[in-house]
């Protein structure tokens with residue numbers, strides 16, 4: 032068995048797969064909202080990775096109010112600080128009640144921790160989750176191990192690969 036570096040343990044997601052998994056998440060969230068008939072007030076994507084799943088989920092749940100939040104994380108040796116680069120409409124957000132906050136994945140949970148502190152009543156959903164970040168997410172579809180790196184289709188391109196066995 033060949034030893035692999037952590038980043039080589041890749042989980043490669045195709046466009047088809049992210050569409051299916053995002054639709055599965057939408058199905059899980061359907062009728063779970065606090066408005067009449069289990070509807071949701073708004074969908075908020077955590078940019079940039081949350082935008083594709085958020086679009087698919089907003090379509091499936093017929094939510095037309097869609098906004099974004101951009102969080103930048105800094106790793107400063109001993110100190111870790113975060114900065115919100117762009118906030119969603121504060122009037123629409125309130126304390127987050129009835130709002131679905133969507134991201135592509137939760138890894139350490141740091142990103143969601145920041146957004147959760149701002150909107151404690153929102154529902155936090157990701158398509159994929161790693162064990163460390165699980166406590167930060169209310170709904171998700173697929174869990175992968177902490178040492179797996181998820182590759183999304185917007186970060187990849189089709190290219191030639193060498194056959195396993197050379198001549």
Ligand SMILES: O=P(O)(O)OC[C@H]1O[C@H](OP(=O)(O)OP(=O)(O)O)[C@H](O)[C@@H]1O
Pocket residue numbers: 077078079080081134135136137138139140141142143164
């Ligand atoms: O749970 P965490 O450890 O915080 O990691 C998860 C976050 O990291 C990635 O975003 P990134 O900040 O790389 O930016 P991007 O969405 O623009 O790619 C991913 O899209 C999540 O938002």
Ligand code: HPA
Pocket residue numbers: 136138179180181182183
């Ligand atoms: O596994 C991952 N894949 C892509 N982006 C990420 N950001 C944190 N973890 C990941």
Ligand SMILES: [Mg+2]
Pocket residue numbers: 077078079080081134
């Ligand atoms: Mg992201």
